Amino acid sequence: MKTKLSIYIVTLLLSVSNLFAHSRSEGSDPEKDKVIVYVLNNILSRYHYVKKQLDDDFSEHVYTDFINALDPRRRYFTQEDLEEFSQYKFTIDNQLKETNIDFYKLVYGRFLQKLESSKEAYRTLLKVPFNYKKKESISLDYDNLPFAKDAEELLDYWRKDLKFSILERIHMEELEQKEKAKEDASFQKKSFEVLEQDARAKVLENMNDLYTRIEELENSDWYSVFLNSVVSGFDPHTSYMSPKVKSRFDQDMSGKLEGIGARLQKKGMYTHIVELISGGPAWKQGDLEAGDIILKVAQADGEPTDIVGMRLDDAITFIKGKKGSEVRLTVKKKIDGSTKVISIIRDVVELEETFVKSSIVEKKGKKYGIIHLPRFYIDFNDTSRRDAAKDMEKEIQTLKEEGVSGLIVDLRSNGGGSLKTAIEIGGLFIDKGPIVQVKYRGEDPLVKNDIDEKIQWNGPLVVMVNEFSASASEIFAAAMQDYKRGVIIGGKQTYGKGTVQNLVPLNRFYDNYPSDLGALKMTIQKFYRINGGSTQIEGVYSDIALPSRYSYMDFGERDLDGALPWDKVQQAKYKTTNSYSNFQDVIYNSKQRVLKNDQFQKVNDYAKWLKDGQDKNVYSLNYNLYKANSDMEDAKREQFSNIFKFESNSEFTSPKYEQELFKKDSVLESKRLAWHKNLKKDMYVNEALNVLSELKMKNNNLLVKH
Missing domain, CATH: 3.90.226.10 (2-enoyl-CoA Hydratase; Chain A, domain 1)
Incomplete structure (x- = not known):
């Protein structure tokens, strides 16, 4: 084993890997899908540090992890869906041994249906203002949030989620107006009604953009998510890389980066800072930190572009730019949740x-x-x-x-x-x-x-x-x-x-x-x-x-x-x-x-x-x-x-x-x-x-x- 594996590069890097393969893929290839499962099963069983039994516990891990990966915010599946999915809860291990992916096909197919129906849901909900005087709350503890009982409760989940997004935007805009008023006594603040209408329109725009980009993804992109649910059953640092993700990984390891000098990762709708490159523009500027979330990107004094929900590759195109040019990032700080505009002069990260x-x-x-x-x-x-x-x-x-x-x-x-x-x-x-x-x-x-x-x-x-x-x-x-x-x-x-x-x-x-x-x-x-x-x-x-x-x-x-x-x-x-x-x-x-x-x-x-x-x-x-x-x-x-x-x-x-x-x-x-x-x-x-x-x-x- 050691001789075979010695030809590969051993790395001890603290790994932070992107769950989703946010890139266009070559489309569905059922035979290739089965071959990948076969090869992964062969390699992992022979060479992984842990001799893992593909048993009911492993099956339950894949079941839970894949469903959570597709629906981490509990916005698509209901308990009625889970009841149907559960027929495979303890049989995925057997399916994998036989290169059978019926569980994947069922859940992925249902996910596509829910994506389509949810578009109509959020567009209808965002047509009119919400009741902002109603005393109610939302839990963001998605790990412990139960799936909605039925379609009616699922719609209420959507309502609260969209309402919270609008409240965040209104409050952010109010803070920005407050700062502008300090700098300019003649500045006229917008009313709550105007801010609410603007925020609702922006949330609708972002949701439409998000779904446009989701529709760009094909079977192999989602299949990579499934494969990562499988291999993560061995340990959290074991992951599958599709050919295009592997290509980007190789570029990332080449040692030369352009832009602000930060590694980015998409989590849900948000673009997160994973790592600052030592000596890069962001590192030297000093305000950006690992874990921060980029909300908007502006080119110098230009109007900021909202990147919430945007495809990672597209977000990167806004953040990258020529050496010496300025980019202004509106960032939500991980450490305390505050919102801050950070100006960075782009450079070549050597x-x-x-x-x-x-x-x-x-x-x-x-x-x-x-x-x-x-x-x-x-x-x-x-x-x-x-x-x-x-x-x-x-x-x-x-x-x-x-x-x-x-x-x-x-x-x-x-x-x-x-x-x-x-x-x-x-x-x-x-x-x-x-x-x-x-x-x-x-x-x-x-x-x-x-x-x-x-x-x-x-x-x-x-x-x-x-x-x-x-x-x-x-x-x-x-x-x-x-x-x-x-x-x-x-x-x-x-x-x-x-x-x-x-x-x-x-x-x-x-x-x-x-x-x-x-x-x-x-x-x-x-x-x-x-x-x-x-x-x-x-x-x-x-x-x-x-x-x-x-x-x-x-x-x-x-x-x-x-x-x-x-x-x-x-x-x-x-x-x-x-x-x-x-x-x-x-x-x-x-x-x-x-x-x-x-x-x-x-x-x-x-x-x-x-x-x-x-x-x-x-x-x-x-x-x-x-x-x-x-x-x-x-x-x-x-x-x-x-x-x-x-x-x-x-x-x-x-x-x-x-x-x-x-x-x-x-x-x-x-x-x-x-x-x-x-x-x-x-x-x-x-x-x-x-x-x-x-x-x-x-x-x-x-x-x-x-």
Whole structure:
């Protein structure tokens, strides 16, 4: 098994995959549909980390997941439909073994019928104003919302859903008018009646656009949804990619992106920010965050285009543009639900910004180095090219030659990458020994060692992490923690992704098939720390946990349905480095500083408030109550508006070799200046420097420069 799979690229990236294949497909091909099921079943049963029984439980998962995928907001199917579907609830496993897809055909066929009938429903409902004085509410907890009993109750679901959308738009417009009135005393506000009519017309327009784009999708698009319901029964990181989705995935991995520098994903009617590309325009601008929802897109001063319900590919065409042009995004913030217009100047997002970079800062008369590692990168097709391990080694050498006394490795929001580079980077900080253990299904764990006795850095070390540090980041942080080689500081715990995926082209398992069958991203291994514990679910707990906006939020591997469990294996043979004379004292001092720091405590209060908001799922549909509740939330949000406002006295500079490059590369210089400005305003970096400056080595002789 290992020999066959070694030809595929092993990635440890924290995966965020799009459920829907939002692209035109080649149409229905029943024979191909059956072949894909056959090949997937063959590959998964033989090579997936979990030996999964295709039984009644598995059948129930596919049944529930596919229905929820087609109708996540409970707007199409009724309990009467589910009663008919339920004949297959515990037989899908048998159907899959026989490459029978009758369940898919029944549910998909009914879905198409419901799509058609729902068009008439929403168009009729939106012809006249709703009763905004009626005291009623809507639950957005769709996971626990029952399907409508019948067509009459389903229509009422639609009514409440459309009414809520209109209320959101009216309130948003009122806030925008309020800001305009502040800037222009002569500005005339629109009446509620006019705002309501405009909002209702806009919702109708968006719904029509949504259904136009839904009608563009063909059988193979929806079939991909079904296949993902099947493969997700093994674990949440295993997914099927149709040929066109795989093509976009390959482009995404090419290392060069244009536009605002953000990865987008469609969820329901909304376009979500999945990831900001380090060094890209959105990343430098600083206001956009993962999880935010883009509602409107405007070209500079032009009128904004509403993209709610818009096909993802179409939305991207509005967001992308020429280098130097301005795009204005109306965004709903994930963190507090506020609406904000964010202006971004488009640019080419260069691969260079995914590489290692470093900065030097002085504190108490000593120099310290900060190395930012955005991911554990490598070119698997040409290992002679630069990779994260080679670059880290060079960067550390540069910093040593500049005379730094301590080192911070910043792995915040690093989603992972190459296992090979994670092991080699770990080896830069110890003489030799185990870094991680990996395990295939049914086999003993393999201990992966650093075999190079050279230590590139034996001075004080602090590793920064957060809740989005995942996979290979967790391997490195766990190794440094187990060896007691460095202090881990940041979020309470890291993401907790302790699995490895391979990308498997299906045609390799079905010779001479005339067309592309797509690919399977499949979990094949599990990680374990050298102390024996898995990084799965638990991640790495920081030695010093700093309050953050995410402290109480529900997310991470532990919150994914079907995530593989935490377990442990035998501890590898290793000895702690015993590097520091005051390791525990430094950790204690930092914890005391944080407890006494008003700003950190306000962040903690903010995180609790955000958690309360995350748990809120019921909203009033009475406009006065809706507005009053929204105003209260806005007022509370305003109390926390400046909690992250911070500026240290430290000055951050680039290494001398980069300063020479600035003479010919003003773009690089501007990027580094922006980064240094952010470092100066980073309260978390400031505390990491406090910790680093206090660490004392038992052997104070740093490595000789060479």
